[in-house]
Amino acid sequence: MKNSILSTFILFIFCSLHSHAKTKVDTIYAADLQPIGRTLINNQHNLALITSGAHFGFSFKGNECAIYVSIADAGGHNYLQYELDGIYQKRIRVDGNLKEPIIIKTNSIGSHRIWIYKATEATSGALLFSKVAGEGVKSLSAPKLPLIEFIGNSITCGAAADDSEIPCGTGDYQDHHNAYMAYGPRVARALNVNFILSSVSGIGVYRTWNRDSPSMPLVYENANFQEKDSLKWDFKTYQPKIISIALGTNDMSNGDGSARAPFDTVRFVNDYVKFVQLVKSKYPKAQIALLSSPMIKGNSREILQRCLSRIKATADTTYPKDRPVATFFFEPMEAHGCSGHPSVADHQILAEELKPFFAGLLKQ
Template sequence: MLLKYFRLAVLFLFLCASCASPKVKSETSNSLLATDLKPFGRYLINPSQHLELISSAAHFGFSFEGPGCAIFASIPNAEGHDYLQYELDGVYQKRIKVKGNAKEPLIISSPGPGKHTLWIYKATEAHTGPIVIRSINGTNLKPLARPTAPIIEFIGNSITCGAAADPSEVPCGTGAYHDQHNAYQAYGPRVARALNVNFVLSSVSGIGVYRNWNSDGPTMPQVYEKTDFQANSSQLWNFKTYSPKVVSIALGTNDFSKGDGKKARLPFDSANFVNTYVQFVQVVKSKYPGSQIALLSSPMINGANRTLLQNCLTSVKTQIDALNPTAKPVELFFFQPMQARGCAGHPNVEDHAMLAQELEPFFNKLLQ
């Protein structure tokens, strides 16, 4: 019953804000437009002046007072759904579904009166489509920017996305592919939080260096420069938006994949893999000349292929270092083998915690 009355109160505030005459915005307000927010990750402001969260774990924050606030969010697909997730007063809460045909705002309730801090994250990846944030209503709202800190950009595939990691609400093998996404709990954001740094996820499920899990492309080198990682997109990402101190690249799992067993699949081509990887790292270095490049192996590849991948990454490092003798040498990190417990052989949220713990000393050293 209290939630019902709170919803009505929030909607009343929204209507009042809509009818109010224009005035200079003070430090706090009872309504925030999308253009007032300070998002982090890959995003854009669309022609309607709404915020589109694009990349995995793209996020924004604000403070409010009182029992809660309302977020007006939508997705382009009226019949579909997507997920946000949030952190309230520094504590992770849960995922929340964004329905395409929803008419009411998403209500975030707080534990009580006083000032609260809220960070909203996109739980899913770019290929799921953008989540559109139109406005926010509440009491004494104030947009928050990320604290000044070094940035790690995590380039990768479904593992980096946090895909298939969280079957707590929708069991494995049921629902849509993105129903088990949990980008907030993926290893990259976990490492960043542990080291008190900022992060950007540039990741696509099923993607590889020279081929994808079940196709020849488009691969990461073909989509990396596109804002939404779509090959046919005309929107190019502005790489001057961030200057990461470290760029982590974790690709190769899908190049080694045997596919679905139906479509013809040639054996892994190590020469093609290494040559294409070297070219891609050179592109990344051209975007971020001063960044430290780190190449990660795959926790999902074991046995002889694990050794082969490690040898390939060592070859990539050798060639990149030779091409850039005055730059910081490329660093390598090889995961320990893992028997992943998530959906379709992916790491689950507990596995991601283990991967992050394994990675923390490595990234901590690179950030010094």
């Protein structure tokens, strides 16, 4: 009888310990995550991923982890996307009324590494992360690699590129964003460098695609890329090796049919030169690279290329001791994404064009 009771007690203890080991969960809170991109810790102590492609990583053991994420707009939605053990997985919709964590499962038990990315741009609202939970979860820091900052418009954002879940012409603007698959992050992954995206849909050097403002020079210093944003970005956060600027598509746009003045080459060049000076004031050691637009064709393409050449010449004269400004002119493209934008597949073509160019700059 005593032996039976003792055996039952030992079995109970063993099962309890085994159950506890199976359910052991560790937690990383927002302040201990190590993001890259324009991010901040807000008043609620959440990590806000602001810009396209802003990301953070962590490792865990077992076959699942929990992501505690929300957005400020209770009636809205946004998207994150993730990479698991070096392989891209998918986008995940984050609804404003989300109450439970997002559970990410794996096909195998063991050690895993995840990188979480913001799929959408700053104007779509921030993704707010309070914590990450999982067995043995640990925060990952970005590898110590050169950094490229990609400044641009909707193309650089990866906007209107992905219709794999929601067809073009339906849904909301953010439903077709895919920052991970945009040309900048693709180039960065191919060349083994870090990246940040500083991009806003519709924006230009001196006007937007259908209005006179805001322009990139007006919003670049603001953390959220909003014209009236009082929160300024701390440019000491990163020291990019290369600053890639791809602007001009929207300055040259015919807009949405409303009255619009013809493209002003003089103002474009002057304002662009001032913007280059602003960027160089933030990052005096960075290599500046000016990119044209794959969306602009014919005579307009020639005009934009001549403007960029003049901007380069002026900047090189102004900063004779610095590395010369580099220029890259895309081949014209027939885009296959939504509303005339490059698709996910088109972005791969753009990235392949750009890889030798940036590889050369990284060697300097």
